[in-house]
């Protein structure tokens with residue numbers, strides 16, 4: 001990672017220390033941090049004026065313009081306040097520049113990635129307030145939200161059937177009659193007419209109803225609606241848990257907490273469903289078997305493997321008294337469902353054919369010699385070690401005062417360039433080895449495939465699942481809208497190395 005260091009004295013530093021002393025102390029700390037974390041320093045910005053505003057800090061202005069040229073992956077500083085406890089406008093400019101050029105703020109405590117929403121929030125807040133103040137504020141905020149909920153008001157997106165209104169300046173829900181009628185219909189079909197959530201969704205879609213997002217109803221949206229206590233006038237929170245993003249391009253995701261962890265209080269809004277009907281629905285829901293509620297044993301040998309060829313989604317297993325367990329696409333009407341045993345038979349036949357093919361392939365193949373490439377790789381790896389050692393010693397030479405900052409950066413640049421070149425060469429060689437190995441790798445799949453094919457009849461679904469997952473990337477399933485029971489296609493995609 002290529003970084004710059006930004007140094008600046010701030011109010012939190014000891015008063016009796018001179019600016020030079022402070023900066024050199026910080027420089028030492030940050031250089032050490034860079035070394036242990038293998039950060040490549042391209043430049044050091046030392047702010048020697050003590051103004052707070054952006055435009056009285058010449059080094060910050062230079063840093064900003066360098067960030068705009070995408071020179072760095074990150075900027076290392078003592079703590080986030082160093083960038084500026086400044087007026088709102090300057091703070092905005094600085095953060096925006098970091099964000100739009102995907103440049104991280106690195107402090108010895110933490111790396112801030114401004115393209116991660118949560119980090120952005122904490123960074124902004126940290127720059128506005130001292131740490132203790134921040135603690136108090138988030139606590140007060142949480143308490144405020146909690147009190148609003150406990151008092152029966154509604155925070156967040158109103159569920160289907162309701163719209164948001166404000167009473168005494170606090171948010172609550174008002175019944176949206178048209179949607180509420182649909183909610184009553186759903187509960188009635190489920191509780192009184194004993195219709196399952198899949199058919200309810202199909203029925204509603206046929207009648208032309210759509211969700212709030214103007215999408216067709218799905219089995220899942222019906223099931224989710226059926227268990228929402230908001231409809232009997234309750235307020236529920238702690239229902240979902242946010243999942244931290246792993247990369248800035250990840251979508252915001254959350255997962256449902258177990259129902260036991262939900263907190264429920266009496267709402268000030270009007271109910272749409274009576275308690276009796278709601279409780280009956282819960283009873284039906286918990287006694288029926290619903291595939292996504294996972295109890296630890298896999299009943300579906302294709303769990304996590306079989307996908308709908310139309311939309312690419314994983315297909316799920318659903319019990320059916322009439323036909324035995326079926327596989328269906330989670331999107332209604334996307335792909336015709338099928339019984340699992342039929343798919344198993346079709347997949348089994350294909351696996352057998354593949355096994356035969358692979359065996360033939362291996363027998364007729366002459367194995368290429370991989371030794372020379374392997375030798376090259378080990379030589380390159382040794383070079384890399386040497387170069388990295390040289391880079392490490394640069395820091396020591398700087399610390400010992402042998403190198404000036406300028407020499408340190410120049411030498412560092414040359415070494416970094418060399419390292420990059422060598423790494424590239426290594427990658428190429430490894431790719432080459434991978435290619436020559438590829439045909440050999442067919443051998444890797446054969447033992448697992450043999451085990452699967454010979455013992456298939458006697459294996460439990462979870463055992464089949466384990467073996468398939470070892471070698472199969474996905475199985476794509478497609479069936480025409482109008483088709484006979486056995487008229488469907490499955491396409492097996494093996495893991496990359498085939």
Ligand SMILES: [Zn+2]
Pocket residue numbers: 308309310311312313329330331334335
């Ligand atoms: Zn589909």
